[in-house]
Amino acid sequence: MHESKPMNTSSLVQRVWNFCHTLRDDGVGYGDYLEQLTYLLFLKLAHEYAQKPYNRDTHIPKGYDWASLTPKVGEPLEAHYLATLHKLGQEPGMLGAIFFKAQNKIQDPAKLSRLVQLIDAESWISLGADTKGDLYEGLLQKNAEDTKSGAGQYFTPRTLIDAIVNCVRPEPMKTIADPACGTGGFFLGAYNWLTRPGTGRSRPEKEFLRDKTFHGNEIVPNTRRMCLMNLFLHNIGELNGAPLVERSDALIAESKIKVDYVLANPPFGKKSSMTFTNEEGEEDKDALTYERQDFWETTSNKQLNFLQHIVSMLKVDGKAAVVLPDNVLFEGGAGEKIRRKLLDTCDVHTILRLPTGIFYAQGVKANVVFFDNAPKDGQVHTKGIWFYDLRTNKHFTLKTRTLKLDDLQDFITCYHPENRHLRRATERFKFYSYDELITRDKASLDIFWLKDESLDNLDTLPPPDVLQQEIIEHLEAALGAFRDVAASLNRSSTSATRG
Structure with missing residues (x-):
């Protein structure tokens, strides 16, 4: 909580x-509550925007608006709320996007009444985008921490996003995309950069920022609706406009x-797959490959596909900064071919080796790869890559050492964002030329x-809670790899049996 905020705002939050917390006692998780x-x-x-002085046409059908909910309590409220969710989910534009397949997860009508009263008692427009945004972002983070919900895979640490945006420094009147945008963290990071104090944006720049800067995709309906709401609470997007996230x-x-920029953290998990129910009634996963003419290689590796897609966007x-797991840096076969193509056709200039223990999805070893697109002129565009090692001898956890x-x-x-061509090597920052990289095994x-100090000196071992977390993450990663192998063996044996 920021101390400078008015008391009424702090108490509202x-x-x-x-x-x-009251609803959690009834078994309603953060995700359902947030929904x-x-x-x-x-x-x-929408109701507040329809009043003076705004007088906006919000396109919400009469009888299914806020004013139709507030007089009701108990079971009549619950019934009308259900009818409202169903009706609004069929509307076009942002309205239909937010209410797509909406369901009521609060089973106690009295608790629903209390939530309606809580929201009705405040003037939300007057709170300002920062306050509303802080409230919603705080709830999103809590939802990500709720490991049972699995929502963590859609939440990128905001400090990492801020650092990436600080390096890329997006400019006004340019487009920014995220093809797996989760709850919209990269969009908000870029928005905060573009509206930082002292920028003084013109009216056309402000309108472009609100309506045309951001372009996202999110395949999970609930995550997408949270992203749209997150953007809307930060004054990005319009009530009656087209949704900015497909x-x-x-x-x-x-x-x-x-687009001019892609900032992204594609979903973790190596394989692209579709889940279906087999003849025995068990859920099965089938590896998914994308036959795309514009891709360099066909593969079922999800991150390699996202990398190819991002280049094509x-x-x-255009410039990109993408969070990618270690396997993208060393995998053979299609991975090697895609890496060589990337180095030749784009200017891959920086890789940040990230520490473990910073993502809500466990067992992840990841990197941020920064690259610029280049003309398709047959030239090799990567001159060399600067690597920053933030992993060796660094120990973080989600709770005690964030x-x-x-x-x-x-x-x-x-990184030297002012002019990356004036960089200097340090203990953790080192340059490798294109010739050095391309001759490594598999262009890894x-x-x-x-030097990893913990290998030589037991005194330098991290604290027990950090060590425990690292062991858990290594085991999680190993289990994930075993599951991939088991799934592919099952598919092979099933195919052989069918054949």
């Missing part, structure tokens, strides 16, 4: 949190638009040079 809050907050904000698999077809001078922006400040300084970019 606290009340929203407290009510969330209901999204629906009701949107309706209340509910579709970005990998299926080539992007309809070319960029304008000729990653902070200060931990990334040295990387931002080394999985590079470390610092």
